[in-house]
Amino acid sequence: MKPNGYDTRDESAERAVLVGFHNKHERTDEAAAEASLEELVNLADTAGVQVVSRMTQSRDGADARTLIGSGKVQELKAVVSELGATTVIFDQELSGAQVRNLEAELDAKIIDRTQLILDIFAQRAKTREGILQVELAQLSYLLPRLSGHGKNLSRLGGGIGTRGPGETKLETDRRHIRRRISELKEQLAEVTRHRKLHRERRKKTGVFQVALVGYTNAGKSTLLNRLTEADVLAENKLFATLDPTSRQLKLPGGKEVILTDTVGFIQNLPHDLVAAFRATLEEVNEADLILHVVDSSSPVRDLHRKVVDQVLEELGAQDKERITVFNKVDLLPEAERELLVSEGRWLRVSAMRDEDLEAIKTAIEQQLGSEATVFLVPAVRGDLIAKLYRLGEVLEQQEQGEALRLTVRINPEVFAVNRAALEDYIWEETGNRV
Structure with missing residues (x-):
């Protein structure tokens, strides 16, 4: 000793x-x-x-x-x-x-x-x-x-x-x-x-939800602030964020999503603490997409990633769609940055660089839904047309008699929740989903 x-x-x-x-x-x-x-x-x-x-x-x-x-x-x-x-x-x-x-x-x-x-x-x-x-x-x-x-x-x-x-x-x-x-x-x-x-x-309103998770002090709050112009406390201390904070994030295509900052994880996180904060951590479970923020400048970043994986598994969120965001790459030599890779989708970013923030937004947008559905909606149903614009990304709009034909990229989970209101207006000639 x-x-x-x-x-x-x-x-x-x-x-x-x-x-x-x-x-x-x-x-x-x-x-x-x-x-x-x-x-x-x-x-x-x-x-x-x-x-x-x-x-x-x-x-x-x-x-x-x-x-x-x-x-x-x-x-x-x-x-x-x-x-x-x-x-x-x-x-x-x-x-x-x-x-x-x-x-x-x-x-x-x-x-x-x-x-x-x-x-x-x-x-x-x-x-x-x-x-x-x-x-x-x-x-x-x-x-x-x-x-x-x-x-x-x-x-x-x-x-x-x-x-x-x-x-x-x-x-x-x-x-x-x-x-x-x-x-x-x-x-x-x-x-x-x-x-x-x-x-x-x-x-029900079809809002796509994104949760920022990661080891404490990985830079989640800084990313939230920079992406959404929020004013969340961000400092170089462990557990700077305790209560979850949600903000609207506008994507390059105009679609808005909800981005939520969560409490940072830590190794040997007390079981009683995980249990007590389950209501807060459920935000992770309800998210459509998880951004796993990693402090790439930490010498024990691989250990930190394992800890986050373990906590996500304990929460039952290990199978959620996920993008690994290697943050703080500006603090690393170029050769070491090239070693930062992960299974699935990943990004190397610095929260201080505007171009990297745009890359994160684009990655989220690509996750919004890969399928498109064509709807034929009577022009008098302005409420339903507005709903489709709100629920997804309208790729094309054409007049067809007294109706509008709308091609909409929509998240499958959002579509499932709203299917009862929408399925009668799916354009049958396309064979429904396209």
């Missing part, structure tokens, strides 16, 4: 030592463990924590009592004392007993990776839905660990690990916490119901 020193300029920030752990018997290699610890540094920075040192421990198995073993705990204790750290953050999820034992040995607040992520979400949740989801995730995480979070729940405490539900809720007994969890689930079920109604309304 080797400590690495950091500058300690901000005296007001919470001072923390970060600890990584690598189990030699697990498949993950030491490089992946080091990348995870580096990510923990970024998470701590996002949470407003000053990292004064970081350590790694590699051993044949986790110690049931302290994770890292008694000898390493003493080594860690010396570093904590020498640097005046008040908090120790572990890159692995800890049990309540491990937290209790480590607190007793180190006389410091003990936080694990899951709790740090939950704390960042608590800081960044702004909407009522986001706040409810964070509280549910925090309570679900803390319920089995109440006996092991003495310092975290102290009335004199503060900083990371204490935001969100508030100390009075966390210090009450399990019965009351379970009741609160039930209340939160009921409130979120109502949120889910409203969100579902909005999605169904968009489906």
Whole structure:
């Protein structure tokens, strides 16, 4: 276990030592463990924590009592004392007993990776839905660990690990916490119901929906802002976006689609968090097209892509139509850019280049629907003609007696939803679908 020193300029920030752990018997290699610890540094920075040192421990198995073993705990204790750290953050999820034992040995607040992520979400949740989801995730995480979070729940405490539900809720007994969890689930079920109604309304109007997904800090919000001239917060921090944001995007051919920015994924994303944010993540399931945004400048971009694939699979969205968007290619040497390829459709872009934004719009437009249908509509049915223009892309319009013959490229799913209103007007001479 080797400590690495950091500058300690901000005296007001919470001072923390970060600890990584690598189990030699697990498949993950030491490089992946080091990348995870580096990510923990970024998470701590996002949470407003000053990292004064970081350590790694590699051993044949986790110690049931302290994770890292008694000898390493003493080594860690010396570093904590020498640097005046008040908090120790572990890159692995800890049990309540491990937290209790480590607190007793180190006389410091003990936080694990899951709790740090939950704390960042608590800081960044702004909407009522986001706040409810964070509280549910925090309570679900803390319920089995109440006996092991003495310092975290102290009335004199503060900083990371204490935001969100508030100390009075966390210090009450399990019965009351379970009741609160039930209340939160009921409130979120109502949120889910409203969100579902909005999605169904968009489906009925034939709006094509595109979801931006990707690892946290891949540049999704920047792309949303540049493509739609939105004003979504975009900064170089993890989880800059927490609540989903949808904006209209006008494509080169004039058609408009809905583009939605979603919360970024991260490796070892807490299960409770995925469950709590399911209402938000359902936007991914309802999308007609997924844009998987990849930070191509990251040295562990392949790992990030695997994490996103795993979360999409957990959400049941792994079979959705998808375009891989390798973002930030302007930060790579030309030779390395050529290595960026993917199965299926993919693009190499920089959100800062206008021509690349147009390429993304064109790729979306090409996905709107590959089939065309010819309709013969009475000229007096202006409502139906307007509906066809709204639902799809009208490729050709010709007068035919007292009717209009319209050739329309329309998304198959949109056509299926509106088939009852349209099928009587399909021009039979074409054999229906053309």
